[in-house]
Amino acid sequence: MFIEPLREPFEHLSSILHAAAQLRRRQHAVHRRVGQGIHLHLASNGGQSSSILKRRGTGRVRLRQFESTTQLISNTLDNVTEFLRNNGHAPVVGALDLLYMDTQGAN
Numbered sequence: 001m002f003i004e005p006l007r008e009p010f011e012h013l014s015s016i017l018h019a020a021a022q023l024r025r026r027q028h029a030v031h032r033r034v035g036q037g038i039h040l041h042l043a044s045n046g047g048q049s050s051s052i053l054k055r056r057g058t059g060r061v062r063l064r065q066f067e068s069t070t071q072l073i074s075n076t077l078d079n080v081t082e083f084l085r086n087n088g089h090a091p092v093v094g095a096l097d098l099l100y101m102d103t104q105g106a107n
Helices: 007-017 077-094
Strands: 037-043 066-075
């Protein structure tokens, strides 16, 4: 299962994984609480280097620029997997052996 909170990276990931029907993809901002507002700083590379953390420091190396900020509403991993179970994907959730989750810079 692949979880990505932002639309552009999610669409890119989905296009790559389209042929792998057994891999489930969900667009969610996962947090320890449901309904938490999460501010994401959107990067200038289509969101692929976006972060929940503000850029710190004044170093010489600039890997990315944050163009804007958006707010997403969080969900829990338990709710995401329950949704999948309740919508015909219980066997996939039961056999889950890979979880790729973009942590938006909080890893």
